[in-house]
Amino acid sequence: MSNRLFTANGTRYPFSELTDKQGHFQQEAYDRLGIVYMSTYNLWGIFFGYATFLSAFVQIFLFGRQKIWSTIQHLRQRKQHSFKDRLNVLMSAYEEVPLWWYIALFVCCTVTMLILIHTQDLYIPWWVYFIGLILGGLTVVPMGFIYAISAFQVSTGTWNELV
Known part of the structure; x- marks a missing residue:
């Protein structure tokens, strides 16, 4: 059982030969080395990783959507029925953090990340960052x-590796 990647003859795949010094892919080297082979242990791990991730969405759709919908309805009515348990009664003495603080923090982090994407060699376009935020x-x-x-x-x- 190995999680390494191999050539057709079973030796370790030399990934360092696939790129030049600037990090660009070398098609000639890939054609010479051939395709990458994985162990069945690694393939089953990847398969069950995808299956587990997608099964969470199926589980929510089949068995949890009513609970989530009722929670959303309850949150809408929460304003009238707040501060009923002990913790909420104790916390009611403190002022709530305004929503704009969270928005400002999100905007600062997003702007910082977009600047880093633009100025550094992160090898992703700016729109991939937003797709990652949406998927997250x-x-x-x-x-x-x-x-x-x-x-x-x-x-x-x-x-995440696939995306």
């Missing part, structure tokens, strides 16, 4: 729901 936002509810009901943290590493 879409995965918060299903992954949080699964973790809340089962204490199982769904791995997103394989999916």
Whole structure:
């Protein structure tokens, strides 16, 4: 069992030969070395990584959508029925953080990241950053729901590598 990548004859794949000193892909070297081979252990790990990630969305759609919808409805009515439990009664003495603070923090982080993307060699276009933000936002509810009901943290590493 190995998680390394191999050539057709079973030796380690020399990835350093696929790029030049500037980091550009060399098609001639790839044609000479051939395709990359993986162990079945690695392939099954990738398969189940994708299956687990996508099953969280299916789980939410099939079994959790009513609960999420009722939670959204409850949050809309929360303004009239706030400060009922002990923690909320204690916290009611403190002023709530304004929404614009969170928006300002988000804008500062986004501007900083876009500047870094533009000035540094990060090898991603600016629009990929926004796609990442959107995908991250879409995965918060299903992954949080699964973790809340089962204490199982769904791995997103394989999916992030694909994106």
